[in-house]
Every structure is written in structure tokens, then in C-alpha cells.
Amino acid sequence: MIKLVAQIIFYGLVCILAAYSVLMVYVLLRYGQSKTLTLVLSGLYALVMVTLFSAAVANFVRISFPEFEL
Amino acid sequence: MTSIFPGQQPNEKIYELTRQHWIIFAKQIAVWLIFVAILLGYDGWAVREFDFLRTPPAERIATAIKSLYLMYLVAGLFTVWILYYLNYQIITNNRIVDVDQKSLLFHAATEIHLAQIEDVTAEVKGFVGNLFNYGTVYVQTAGAKTMFEFDNVPDPKRIAKLILDLYERVPVAEKAAAREGK
Numbered sequence: 001m002i003k004l005v006a007q008i009i010f011y012g013l014v015c016i017l018a019a020y021s022v023l024m025v026y027v028l029l030r031y032g033q034s035k036t037l038t039l040v041l042s043g044l045y046a047l048v049m050v051t052l053f054s055a056a057v058a059n060f061v062r063i064s065f066p067e068f069e070l
Numbered sequence: 071m072t073s074i075f076p077g078q079q080p081n082e083k084i085y086e087l088t089r090q091h092w093i094i095f096a097k098q099i100a101v102w103l104i105f106v107a108i109l110l111g112y113d114g115w116a117v118r119e120f121d122f123l124r125t126p127p128a129e130r131i132a133t134a135i136k137s138l139y140l141m142y143l144v145a146g147l148f149t150v151w152i153l154y155y156l157n158y159q160i161i162t163n164n165r166i167v168d169v170d171q172k173s174l175l176f177h178a179a180t181e182i183h184l185a186q187i188e189d190v191t192a193e194v195k196g197f198v199g200n201l202f203n204y205g206t207v208y209v210q211t212a213g214a215k216t217m218f219e220f221d222n223v224p225d226p227k228r229i230a231k232l233i234l235d236l237y238e239r240v241p242v243a244e245k246a247a248a249r250e251g252k
Contacts, residue, residue, distance in 0.1 A: 024152055045148055
């Protein structure tokens, strides 16, 4: 149960961040003056985020949650 | 000719594209760094102070939370840069365009023809403003939006002078027509 709640919170936060990131890239593509700059920065941003996400998930799955029976 | 902004005319020459002074961006980065300091504080002080934080389970939980927190920090940094980059003003031989990105979902572009200008004022205030030479340019207009503001732009006196010089080049007939249209 605790594990489920933790997973919902963790992946929920990641999903919110992913949606916000897509919004940022869209706004930059739509209103930015240089598409090249937008794509380069978005690529770098995606690279950093994927790296951090990998580290977060790698540590999260190794966390042992206590089991409680309802 | 490659257009720099939407609606740019083929014969329109851009004299200035200005954003807020870099010191404003630096101030926002400084606020962002406060949130980074929380992470550094955890690693530099909390881990040393509390023994239980050095156990493997606590380290795994801390690393997972730190990585997630860093992801949000990077997103925050990107947001700060986007809002700085997408707020700009353009001065052409025909008009002034003010592009405001107040938030990710709030975009406003206002333009006025040079003939509608009634008054231009450059303002530099405060110690930092005078040190780094940035301030606000107020453009009083005859249009629907009566006051244009170029907030925290570098060298506001030069920009005000540029606008006035370009205004002087507008034909008298156009200026009269703009005043009558008011």
C-alpha cells in the first residue's frame, strides 16, 4: 500500500514535469525567433532530464517499502 | 529578407531588438540558486549532522528525491530563460513592437506606428540601475494603449533617442493623420 502511494506520487510528479516540459518546448517553438536555438536547447534539456530521471528511477526501485495488510 | 518577428513587412528595417538587461536575468538566477543551495545544504550539513542519513536505505531515498528535485530545478531554470528570451521589444522604421511573455501561457504582442507617438521618456533609477545603465523607456501614444513601457532595458536614453530620431523621419502628413484618427 505504501509502495503504491509512493509510486503514484513519484511517477505522478514525473508526469506533471513531462507535460510542463512539452509545454515549454511548444511555447519556445511557437514564439521563439530561432528554431535552431530552440531545438538545440530543447535537446540539451531533454538529455539532462532523461539522465536525472534515470538516476531517480534507479534509486526509487531499490527502495524497500514496509508491507502493511489492510 | 528573413523576418525576425511575425508580421514584419518586406521593406521594414529593424533598428533595435532589445531585451531586459542581463542583470535582471542574473537576479532571477540568483533566486534560483537559493533553491540549489538547499541541495548543497543537505549534502554539506544534514548528512554530516544526522547519522541515520548515511545508512543505505536513507541514501537511496535521498538520492531519488534529490534527482526529482533537480529535475524540477532544471525545469525552473529553463522557464526563467524562456521568459527572459521571449520578452523583447523591436523598433523598426515603421513601428514599435512590444512582445510580452508574462507566463508560459500568456503571450501578448502590442505594436504602435511611429506616427502615433506623442512623448518618449527614458528613466534610470536606483544605484544598480545607474551602475549598469539600465532603466525604463516610456512611450506615450495616441493609440488604444496610451503608454508603452520598455522595462529594464539597457541604455534607455539611447533607445529613447532612437525612437525620437525615427519619429522625426515620419512624414508630417502621416503624423497629422494619426492625430486626427485619435
